[in-house]
Amino acid sequence: MPPSLNQDALLAWFAEHQRDLPWRQLKDPWPILLSEILLQQTQVSRGVVFWQRIFERYPTVQSMADSTEEEVLFLWQGAGYYSRARRLFRLAQVVCSPSSDGGHGGSLPTTARALEALPGVGPYTAAAVASIAHGEAVACVDGNVRRVMARQTAETSPSPASVQSWADAALWSPDAGNWNQAVMELGATICTPKSPKCTSCPIASSCEGRQEPARYPAPTLRRKKRLDLMCILRLDARGWPELVQRDATGILAGMWGPVMAESLDVDSLAYLGEVHHVLSHRDMHIRVWKGAVDSGVDPQSVPLSSLDVKILSLGGAE
Ligand code: SF4
Incomplete structure (x- = not known):
């Protein structure tokens, strides 16, 4: 069963408690895409530093397409997972190619489906950019959303399809971008992997796993x-x-x-x-x-x- 979240309570909590992240002031899809790609494998505090550095140099997708892969890698130094930088550079080149060559004429596509066809963009990133920048009613699922959904439903090992269907069912479609960010923010700051702050949680009343949150989801043993x-x-x-x-x-x-x-x-x-x-x-x-x-x-x-x-x-x- 999908969780029956109190949407108003979660949105009100997000309005009051969301972290002040620089891309949140912007509706332009390019800086939002940049933030999503950087945060995939980089902590938020470091991601902000790299985002500022890279966005200052490349305020538009065209400015990155006009640059070189080596310069993009220079700016990415220290952020790790450098294949992300190379794919982002390729993405900029594809986006800025003429449509007669299979490109997008300099504008990022607006739908999740079209975004997902770009180099380095998976379902999560596509949904995040399409919902936040364009309000498309698509639900994002990242590790934070999975944890919130697993705890709300008290499921130890929910399948990716189940989590996606719960996230789809819970979506507040009038402002899907704000909603997606609210669920992810809750997972990042309240419903954390260790010691979740259930007493401060705006959706505690619907949470079936609240008594033993550490059980949900069961940890996956991923040995380095x-x-x-x-x-x-x-x-x-x-x-x-x-x-x-x-x-x-x-x-x-x-x-x-x-x-x-x-x-x-x-x-x-x-x-x-x-x-x-x-x-x-x-x-x-x-x-x-x-x-x-x-x-x-x-x-x-x-x-x-x-x-x-x-x-x-x-x-x-x-
Ligand atoms: S009540 Fe606790 S476990 Fe449940 S969603 Fe809120 S923070 Fe997570």
Whole structure:
């Protein structure tokens, strides 16, 4: 059974308690899309910093399309999951291509269905942008919504289809964007994974899982996969490192860094130490050796991931 939420109470709570996030003042779909893509795998506090930096440089989708992938990656440095930046750049190019070439002539599509056809846009992002920017009556489902719905219905392992149908049934269609943000905000700030603040919850009266919220939804055991890599940090006489561009796919997609692989010939090289880097689904251990190169690259001149910055500082690269 879908939860029977008190919509007025949730909307009133949201009006009073919502966090002051800069994109919430805007109805333009471009900054909203940028915020949704950034927040997919970045905490809100850091996401705001990156959003401001990127939106200042690219206030329109056209301004990003006119830029280069390398510059987008530069601005994305430190935000992680760099394939997002590459896909966003591709999206900008598709949107700004003429419609005769399959593009959208410089304007983001307005419906969730059309948005979902763009590079890097999944059902959640498409629904968020279409509802917030254009008021389309589509329900967003992210991790926060899933948790709220699982607790409201006291379901330990609801299927994605069930959660989507509950979210669809609960949607307040006169202002779907505001409603979606209200449910997500509740999940982010009140109905949190640990220690939910049920006494401050505006929809506690309909919550079937309120007595034992920690049971809903049942935690999914997602063990981080350990990844062991070797890296050779070769420096020139100035202290500049040899840097190569990473593959086009994967977590470091398109960024630059020292040579790194599962197996490297490190005979006769000096061992520097190990760098440990934790991502949401990866536990990376990189053993680093030091070597020499005739001519390195100025590390300020290319986009580097946080992991590569750690490796460079281990070796004292300039
Ligand atoms: S009453 Fe508690 S568990 Fe239920 S929705 Fe509200 S915060 Fe979540």
